[in-house]
Amino acid sequence: MLLFDDVALFDEGKKRYTDFNLPGAELRLWEQFYDKAASDHYYRLLETTTPWQQRERKIYDRIVPDPRLTAYYGGANGNAWTKPLLEIKEQVEQTSRIQFDRVLLNYYRDGNDSVAWHSDTLPKDGKHHEIASVTFGATRLFKVRHKTDKTVQQLNIPLTHGSFLLMGASLQNHYEHQVPKTTKATGGRINLTFRISESSKPVYVVEKR
């Protein structure tokens, strides 16, 4: 069975690069960072071998399960790195010239799974770092909006199978993002966000093109 044949982009066989040129923040996208065969391979592998957890959070006085499954690798409390995750980490490090030391995996089982508007948590050193986001599986919209300046247009970025989105450190200061639920029939989606914890600093500076 072939997975995710609806991704028309793959027919073109092109790696497409976009710099969103956001005011005050860096956001860059490589579509088909992985080709279809590699993307299908990683999707299947991660879906079946990851120790997915259903996390919960307290919202006021209610305990609410997250509308997605998650797993952490690296850092103080994460699972031990696996060979495929290290492979992906090295590939995003080569392109971004930034070194990451942990990864959060999100598994959106269908269109009913989501992540609400947020900025990623401030690391303990009080400073945001770059985040490298890799997607396998169904295409979902990644929405980005400025926290205060309503004149900055909201972005709706379809993150396709095998894409790589690089978020600059200041994106978290000035913008928030979400992956909304969708009623469109959609299969599973796995997103990996490679991060830098407080104990390590980027080895390289992201180069502006």
Ligand SMILES: O=C(O)CCC(=O)C(=O)O
């Ligand atoms: O699934 C995505 O594309 C984004 C996930 C995310 O924003 C997060 O885990 O902080």
Ligand SMILES: [Fe+2]
């Ligand atoms: Fe996030």
